[in-house]
Amino acid sequence: MTATGLIARKEAGDLLLSLRGLGWLLTMAVVLSVFGLLLVGNTELSLLDNAQVVYDMGGIVTALGALLAVVVGTDAVAGERERGTLVSLLLTPASRNSILLGKLGGQAIAWAVMYAIALPYFWAVGSTGQNLVDGAVSVALLGTPVVLGFGFLAMGLGARLDSARSSLLPGLIVLLLSASPLLLGPSLRQSAIGRAFDAVNPFSGALNAYDAVIIDSQSIAAQVPHFAVTFVWLALTLWFAARGFSRVSR
Amino acid sequence: MILRTLILAGALFLTSASAWAAPLSVDLTAAPSNPVSPQMGDNLSFHTVIRNDGSIPVDGLIAWISLVQIDKGKEQPVDLEDWSAHKAVTAASLAPGKTLETDWPMRLIQSGTYRVVVSAVSRSGDNLTASPFADFTVRQKPVVESQRVLPVAIGIPFLLGGMMLWRRRKA
Structure with a gap:
């Protein structure tokens, strides 16, 4: 197995087999469970379509995935540095690019596990089945670049800043700002500033695509502008992580 | 002479009154395709036939649909905003003996017992x-x-919690 594969497997193993990683996944699952139970008990939902609930679940899953990615991304570089294991990793014959790719692979596996955990929740709340499969596919296609982008951002911050705590905070702030459409909804687009923010925000791109696919029954192929925003975000954060990691010396 | 004048005046009054009172009739029926026991999210349709039973045209006809909830303790008019986009119909003129037929589609938003009525004025x-x-x-x-x-919601956290316990025991 290549060095990249070994590192990716080690990162994934940390998530799936360590108590810390399982604790993170358990926390995510509990949040999704509480959200699902709140939906069951909410009588005002009678005015909403079931598709609206699936859309809400898509937004929550993406936000939780991005949160997990920020935590895992911070831990992958800044956490390793604090535990004193980063230097020994850098001293191995593996190239910087291999190490980085391995860690990026670990991020992708973490999101894949999170997504796999979320799928039963999609099925559980999507009782009418309206656009349920398309909704899950759109979360996979558009949520993935958003979530991985946040992981790469956290890795880039971890490579540049001194401690895990100091790199975690800006990552969380960017996530909170980016995910604000989840809280504000369409009211964000009513002002010029809101529309401009909506046009460049990858989280808005994903949410608007979920809205179009799940609620308005549009095809996923028609979401090209939203794909563009999310993949530009992924490319920028990947560049940010690669640049930062190339300068890590300790 | 006086009697003839009175009869003429009475005839004029009756003619005038029948001209002012819109001689309309509105018949409302539920569409045969409506579900017998509808539930939230279903679509219903009602059909109206507005007829001019008078002898002169009815100008400026407006008909609209109204919905009220009649559950005990919840009696209230319903805002049709979410229920129907087809809330009114107009006709510039309805000739004597002619009818205006309209379908009123409706999407059921909230559970309860409702009464629908269509009103018309000219x-x-x-x-x-x-x-x-x-x-x-x-x-x-x-x-x-x-x-x-x-x-x-209960099973997945238990599964992950079980995996954590298993890992802790193994460690």
């Missing part, structure tokens, strides 16, 4: 003409089914 008429009532009951449809959510 520019020259001084009375409201209302259709007979049509009552229907909408069954509750849960947006999220608890029997699907509960096993997942």
Whole structure:
């Protein structure tokens, strides 16, 4: 197995087999469970379509995935540095690019596990089945670049800043700002500033695509502008992580 | 002479009165395709036939649909905003003996017992003409089914918690 594969497997193993990683996944699952139970008990939902609930679940899953990615991304570089294991990793014959790719692979596996955990929740709340499969596919296609982008951002911050705590905070702030459409909804687009923010925000791109696919029954192929925003975000954060990691010396 | 004048005046009055009172009738029926026991999210349709039973045209005809909830303790008019986009119909003129037929589609938003009525007025008429009532009951449809959510919401955290315990014991 290549060095990249070994590192990716080690990162994934940390998530799936360590108590810390399982604790993170358990926390995510509990949040999704509480959200699902709140939906069951909410009588005002009678005015909403079931598709609206699936859309809400898509937004929550993406936000939780991005949160997990920020935590895992911070831990992958800044956490390793604090535990004193980063230097020994850098001293191995593996190239910087291999190490980085391995860690990026670990991020992708973490999101894949999170997504796999979320799928039963999609099925559980999507009782009418309206656009349920398309909704899950759109979360996979558009949520993935958003979530991985946040992981790469956290890795880039971890490579540049001194401690895990100091790199975690800006990552969380960017996530909170980016995910604000989840809280504000369409009211964000009513002002010029809101529309401009909506046009460049990858989280808005994903949410608007979920809205179009799940609620308005549009095809996923028609979401090209939203794909563009999310993949530009992924490319920028990947560049940010690669640049930062190339300068890590300790 | 006086008697002839009175008869003429009476005839003029009656002619005038029949011209002012809009001689409309409104018939309301539920569409045959409506579900027998509708639930939230279903679509209903009602059909109206507005007829000019008079001898002169009715100008400026407006007919609109109204919905009221009649459940005990919840009696209230319903805002049709979410229920129907087709709330009114107009006609510039309805000739004597002619009819105006309209379908009124409706999407059922909230559970309860409802009464629908279609009213019509004209520019020259001084009375409201209302259709007979049509009552229907909408069954509750849960947006999220608890029997699907509960096993997942409880099962997955238990599964992950079990994996954590297993790892802790192994470690």
